Amino acid sequence: MTPGLMATTPGGLLLVLAVVVPVIGILALWLVRWRAIEWVAIATLAINLVVSLATLQAVRASDASLVYLVGGWMPPLGLALRADGIAAVMMVMTGAIVAVTALYARGQFGFDPHGPERRRPMVFWTMLLAITGALNLIFVGEDLFNLYVALELLTFAAVPLVSLDGSRDTLAAALRYLVFALAGSVLYLLGVAVVYGAYGTLDLVVLAEMRGADGALLLAIALMTAGLIAKTALFPLHLWLPPAHAGAPAAASAILSALVVKGSFFLILGLWFDLLPPGLGAIGANGLGMLGAGAVIVGSVLALRQERLKLLVAYSTVAQIGYLFLVFPLATGSEAASPFASLAWTGGVLQLLAHAFAKAAMFMAAGLVYEAIGHDRIAGFKGLGRIAPITVLTMTLASVSLMGLPPSGGFSAKWLMLSAALGEGAWWWAVVILAGGLLAAGYVFRILVPAFSTPEAPAERKYPVAPVRECAALVLAVIAILIGFLPLAPWPLLAIGRIAQVSP
Amino acid sequence: MSLAPIDAATLYGLTGAVLVGIGLYGIVLHEGFIRRLLAFNLLGGGVFLLFGVIARRGAGAGFSGDPVPQALVITGVVVAFCATALAITLIERLAAEDDANDGDGSS
Amino acid sequence: MLDLALDLLITALVIGVALWTIRTRDDFAAIVGFVAYGLLLTLAWARLAAYDVALTEAAIGGGVTGVILLRASVRLKPVTTARTPIGVRVLVGLLCAVISAGLAAVVLLPVSPPPSLAADVRSHLASTGLGNPIAGVLMAYRALDTFLETVVVLLALFGAWSLTPDRAWGGRPGAPIPTASFGPLPLFGRLLIPIGVVIGIYIVWVGADAPGGKFQGATILAAMWILAMMAGLTEAPPIGRWRLRLLLAAGPIVFVAVGVAGIPLAGSFLAYPEALAKPLILLIEVALTLSIAATLGLLVAGPPETAPGTEL
Numbered sequence: 001m002t003p004g005l006m007a008t009t010p011g012g013l014l015l016v017l018a019v020v021v022p023v024i025g026i027l028a029l030w031l032v033r034w035r036a037i038e039w040v041a042i043a044t045l046a047i048n049l050v051v052s053l054a055t056l057q058a059v060r061a062s063d064a065s066l067v068y069l070v071g072g073w074m075p076p077l078g079l080a081l082r083a084d085g086i087a088a089v090m091m092v093m094t095g096a097i098v099a100v101t102a103l104y105a106r107g108q109f110g111f112d113p114h115g116p117e118r119r120r121p122m123v124f125w126t127m128l129l130a131i132t133g134a135l136n137l138i139f140v141g142e143d144l145f146n147l148y149v150a151l152e153l154l155t156f157a158a159v160p161l162v163s164l165d166g167s168r169d170t171l172a173a174a175l176r177y178l179v180f181a182l183a184g185s186v187l188y189l190l191g192v193a194v195v196y197g198a199y200g201t202l203d204l205v206v207l208a209e210m211r212g213a214d215g216a217l218l219l220a221i222a223l224m225t226a227g228l229i230a231k232t233a234l235f236p237l238h239l240w241l242p243p244a245h246a247g248a249p250a251a252a253s254a255i256l257s258a259l260v261v262k263g264s265f266f267l268i269l270g271l272w273f274d275l276l277p278p279g280l281g282a283i284g285a286n287g288l289g290m291l292g293a294g295a296v297i298v299g300s301v302l303a304l305r306q307e308r309l310k311l312l313v314a315y316s317t318v319a320q321i322g323y324l325f326l327v328f329p330l331a332t333g334s335e336a337a338s339p340f341a342s343l344a345w346t347g348g349v350l351q352l353l354a355h356a357f358a359k360a361a362m363f364m365a366a367g368l369v370y371e372a373i374g375h376d377r378i379a380g381f382k383g384l385g386r387i388a389p390i391t392v393l394t395m396t397l398a399s400v401s402l403m404g405l406p407p408s409g410g411f412s413a414k415w416l417m418l419s420a421a422l423g424e425g426a427w428w429w430a431v432v433i434l435a436g437g438l439l440a441a442g443y444v445f446r447i448l449v450p451a452f453s454t455p456e457a458p459a460e461r462k463y464p465v466a467p468v469r470e471c472a473a474l475v476l477a478v479i480a481i482l483i484g485f486l487p488l489a490p491w492p493l494l495a496i497g498r499i500a501q502v503s504p
Numbered sequence: 505m506s507l508a509p510i511d512a513a514t515l516y517g518l519t520g521a522v523l524v525g526i527g528l529y530g531i532v533l534h535e536g537f538i539r540r541l542l543a544f545n546l547l548g549g550g551v552f553l554l555f556g557v558i559a560r561r562g563a564g565a566g567f568s569g570d571p572v573p574q575a576l577v578i579t580g581v582v583v584a585f586c587a588t589a590l591a592i593t594l595i596e597r598l599a600a601e602d603d604a605n606d607g608d609g610s611s
Numbered sequence: 612m613l614d615l616a617l618d619l620l621i622t623a624l625v626i627g628v629a630l631w632t633i634r635t636r637d638d639f640a641a642i643v644g645f646v647a648y649g650l651l652l653t654l655a656w657a658r659l660a661a662y663d664v665a666l667t668e669a670a671i672g673g674g675v676t677g678v679i680l681l682r683a684s685v686r687l688k689p690v691t692t693a694r695t696p697i698g699v700r701v702l703v704g705l706l707c708a709v710i711s712a713g714l715a716a717v718v719l720l721p722v723s724p725p726p727s728l729a730a731d732v733r734s735h736l737a738s739t740g741l742g743n744p745i746a747g748v749l750m751a752y753r754a755l756d757t758f759l760e761t762v763v764v765l766l767a768l769f770g771a772w773s774l775t776p777d778r779a780w781g782g783r784p785g786a787p788i789p790t791a792s793f794g795p796l797p798l799f800g801r802l803l804i805p806i807g808v809v810i811g812i813y814i815v816w817v818g819a820d821a822p823g824g825k826f827q828g829a830t831i832l833a834a835m836w837i838l839a840m841m842a843g844l845t846e847a848p849p850i851g852r853w854r855l856r857l858l859l860a861a862g863p864i865v866f867v868a869v870g871v872a873g874i875p876l877a878g879s880f881l882a883y884p885e886a887l888a889k890p891l892i893l894l895i896e897v898a899l900t901l902s903i904a905a906t907l908g909l910l911v912a913g914p915p916e917t918a919p920g921t922e923l
Contacts, residue, residue, distance in 0.1 A: 008879070013874070013880070016880045019759075020867060020870075020871075020880075023759075023762055023863065023867065024867060026762070026765075026766075027860045027863055027864055027867075030769075030856045030859075030860060031853070031856055031857065031860060068879075068880070069879065070754070070755045070879065070880055070881050071751060071752070071754055071755070071873070071879055071880070071881040071882045071883075072877070072878055072879040072882045073735075073751070073752050076728060076731070077572075077728055077731045077732065077735065077752045078752050078753070079752075079753055079755045079756065116781065117780065117781060117851055118777075118780065119772075119773065119775055119777055119780040120777075123769065123772075123773040126766075126769050127769075127770075127773075130762075130766055133762075137759070145576050145579075145753075145756065146753075146755060146756055146759075148580075149579070149583065149756055149759045149760060149763065150759070152583050152586075152587070152763055153759060153762065153763050153766065155587075156586065156587075156590060156763060156766045156767050156770050157766060157770075159590065159594075159770060160769070160770045160773035160774075163594070163773070163774065164773070166774075166776070166777065167601075168598070168601040168602070168605065171594060171597055171598045171601060171774075172598060174594060175537055175591070175594045175595065175598060178587075178590065178591055178594060179531075179537065179540055179541075179544075179591070182544050182587050182591070183531050183544065185587075186527075186544060186547050186548055186551060189548075189551050189580065190524060190551045190554070190714075192576075193551055193554045193555050193558065193573075194554075194714070194717055196555070196558055196572075196573055196576075196726075197554070197557075197558040197717060197721070197722070197725075197726070198717070198722055198726070199722075199726055200562070200570075200725075200726020200727055200728060201726070201728075215713075215716070215717075216717050216722075219713050219714075219717065223710075506720075506723065507719060507720065508718065508719050508720070508721050510615075511615075512614065512615070512618045512658055512659065513659070514718060514719065515615075515618050515619065515622055516618070516622060516655055516658070516659060517715075517718035517719075518622075518715055518718055518719075519622040519625055519626060519655070520714070520718070521711045521712075521714035521715040521717075521718055522626055522629075522711055522715075523625070523626065523629055524707075524710060524711055524714055525707040525708055525710055525711030526626070526629045526630060526633055526707070527629070527633075528706075528707045528710060529633065529703055529704055529707045530632075530633040532703050532707075533695055533699075533700060533703055534633075536638065538638055538641075538642075538680075538683060538684075538687060539638065539641060542632055542633075542641055542642065542645050542680075543632075543633060545645060545672075545676065546629050546632060546633070546645070546648065549629075549648065549649075549652050549672070552652075552664075552668075552672075553652070553655065554714065554718070556655075556656060556659045556661055556664060557659070557718065558725070559659070559661060560659045560660065560661070561721060561725040561727075562725050562726065562727025562728070562729055563660075563727070563729065564727050564729040564730060565729040565730040565732070565733035565734075566733065567729045567732070567733070567744055568660035568661075569659065569660055569661055569729075570727040570728055570729045570732075571728075571729065571732050571744035571745045571747070571748050572728045572729075572732065572748050572752075572753075574661050574663060574664050574745050574748075575745045575748035575749050575753060576756075577661075577664050577667070578663060578664060578667045578745065578749065578824070578826060579749070579756055579757065579760050581664075581667050581668060581671050581672050582667075582671060582760060582763075582764065582826055583760060583763055584672070584676075585671045585672070585675060585676050585907075586763055586764055586766075586767035586910070587767070588676055588679065588680075589679055589767055589771060589910040589911075590767050590770045590771055592679050592680065592682070592683045593770075593771040593774050593913060593914060594774060595683060595687070596682075596683055596686055596687070596913070597774045597914075599686060599687050599688070600686075
């Protein structure tokens with residue numbers, strides 16, 4: 001066993017903080033005075049952002065994973081936490097988006113510090129903190145059962161956000177989401193049982209050293225992947241997503257669409273690139289790629305047909321998730337020294353990042369549009385640019401990234417994936433990427449063209465919106481653009497400390 | 505690798521495998537939410553039983569079973585209960601909304 | 612031989628009840644089937660010599676889950692749904708059969724020798740001061756799982772409370788229960804509750820060294836609390852009350868406090884100084900028992916349905 005992998009590293013305590021700080025925040029939220037809850041939540045998320053930035057810095061500085069053995073117990077008996085390069089990047093992404101969302105959501109949901117305690121702010125802030133902690137654990141967890149607990153935490157936090165409104169439709173959407181999520185969890189747990197029965201450990205690093213080409217492991221990975229796909233809403237298991245993400249309040253939709261679905265996707269990446277023995281995944285990887293391609297096409301076409309902005313944005317998430325799954329065939333088919341050094345690996349991570357920032361910005365903007373004009377019917381967007389210029393600018397920037405126009409994170413991601421596909425001679429994936437971009441252009445122009453037009457009778461702004469909220473959405477859209485200025489090459493940071501790389 | 509002996513562990517293991525199939529069938533094909541929830545719990549029972557069989561076969565060091573999978577099942581049962589409680593509350597609330605709407609429609 | 616016959620009978624009954632639960636057209640019958648399924652699984656766990664799990668399954672898997680399902684069954688109207696086309700059913704059935712067959716193959720072709728952490732658990736158990744290996748796994752080796760599980764339980768309650776109608780926020784949990792101040796239930800309650808509370812505390816106490824533990828004991832305490840509420844002996848406190856919230860949070864707070872104290876005292880988060888391991892673990896277990904019992908009881912009661920101050 002590589003000794004360096006199995007001992008607490010300097011800075012390892014940051015990983016404990018990433019999980020424990022949000023939990024302490026939740027406990028405090030229910031015990032402090034009502035008027036202080038927003039400050040408790042925002043302070044918690046600020047600390048969390050600092051912790052995640054420190055984690056990224058520590059991983060870069062040491063050029064290796066951070067590891068923490070909880071309770072000092074060594075796996076397989078004990079539980080280890082571990083942040084490699086990609087996990088640290090995910091933590092920073094989550095920390096940043098959640099913190100900006102908190103600024104956007106401050107004072108919302110009928111929060112009145114001087115009135116009586118209200119349901120919606122209590123629920124929103126509790127679940128926002130819980131999602132933060134659960135995602136952090138998903139990124140740093142190393143034990144498959146510990147990750148199961150993290151997945152359940154994420155589900156229990158996400159579902160109440162869908163039905164925060166309390167209307168019949170959102171309750172039905174939340175229930176449908178819960179059913180998919182629970183079915184996904186139990187399939188995942190089934191895979192965990194099979195792994196333990198075959199190997200007697202659930203620790204990913206130990207497993208990576210022991211793994212062989214045996215049927216039990218393949219069955220386990222198939223079951224876990226199926227469960228996680230249901231939670232990620234990959235086509236054709238995407239039906240729960242649009243009503244759930246469109247029905248939630250804008251701040252919650254932003255978190256659900258930008259971050260929550262990425263948690264289960266992150267675990268699939270780990271299973272396929274760290275646990276599956278190399279050379280065995282080609283058929284499966286192509287299968288995942290085909291589902292991804294289906295998602296890109298079907299999601300985009302359905303987005304084109306939506307009449308309401310939030311539903312359109314939600315279907316766009318279905319399509320954008322599809323791109324993520326193209327990483328599987330492209331990275332396994334690459335001739336780079338390891339999949340983590342391939343163009344597709346970096347492309348996939350950039351797609352994940354760019355989509356997270358652009359989509360969060362888009363949902364927040366959709367919420368602001370709703371507040372400005374009292375509805376979100378696309379047909380009624382004429383002249384929106386005059387009433388809400390910052391919000392329309394936000395939507396434009398986020399759309400540039402979603403379409404994949406340069407310069408933007410979305411462009412870089414798609415460019416890298418396109419290069420990978422053409423480099424491997426797999427032109428059919430390139431066709432999907434290009435077709436998806438064109439369809440995305442189609443659906444975003446449906447929003448932007450009326451928004452920029454000059455109407456005969458200008459629409460009127462119904463309600464004032466705090467500039468800080470408009471700026472919060474704008475900041476996220478700008479970040480989605482700025483990601484496009486990163487170099488168009490494999491990113492060494494994303495290969496730091498990958499399990500499959502360090503263990504022979 | 506050789507065929508397992510026909511003992512209690514194998515018998516319960518096969519039962520767990522069958523229960524998983526039954527539960528999955530119910531989750532996919534039932535339309536009523538409460539029935540899907542029951543199927544989810546049937547499936548969960550099967551999964552836990554598989555853990556139990558692994559534990560039983562791992563008996564040693566003076567224990568009647570490997571304590572780790574047993575502990576995982578205890579955690580899992582509690583989590584499954586929480587999921588069920590949350591889902592039931594949602595189902596009830598949804599039914600209450602539907603009742604209220606029906607009431608509006610008839611008046 | 613007799614043992615095997617008994618196991619065959621139990622497995623046949625489990626599968627039969629499961630099939631019936633899936634097949635029956637009547638929702639209420641399905642719920643009854645599921646409760647029977649929980650009882651049979653308890654037997655199965657005892658036959659697998661997993662007594663801690665058997666207790667958990669009896670208390671939670673069959674017990675409280677059954678209660679909460681029955682709570683729903685009285686409120687829900689039967690839904691009649693169209694049958695799925697036979698082709699789809701056959702297809703789904705085949706897929707499920709393939710998965711079952713794969714799992715059966717894994718069961719029938721085990722790795723030998725079977726992997727197990729039993730020896731590892733044994734060799735470190737002394738340093739935790741515990742006699743029950745499962746308590747050792749839950750409170751020491753995998754304490755992070757258990758800590759997060761308590762957060763999951765709490766979050767499930769907050770999730771259930773998030774479904775409170777806005778006007779009822781801050782009210783007492785559950786539908787208003789017409790109190791039965793006379794008749795058999797209060798009498799029964801007065802007799803049974805003290806006994807149940809003693810049993811619950813006993814199960815938590817022995818859990819350190821023998822089958823039992825906080826989740827099982829807490830469930831029995833919760834059941835007694837529910838019984839007391841049904842008998843009109845006590846009322847659930849309003850969800851806005853600070854002391855109730857402190858009770859709910861006490862378990863995780865003590866857990867995290869001991870965990871953090873482990874960093875300077877024992878070198879790691881959730882590590883215990885060896886001399887103090889058992890008392891600290893017992894302290895956590897007591898706090899968790901109270902919190903979990905309260906949380907489970909409130910989950911069974913359901914979210915508030917009437918505005919604060921307007922109860923019966």
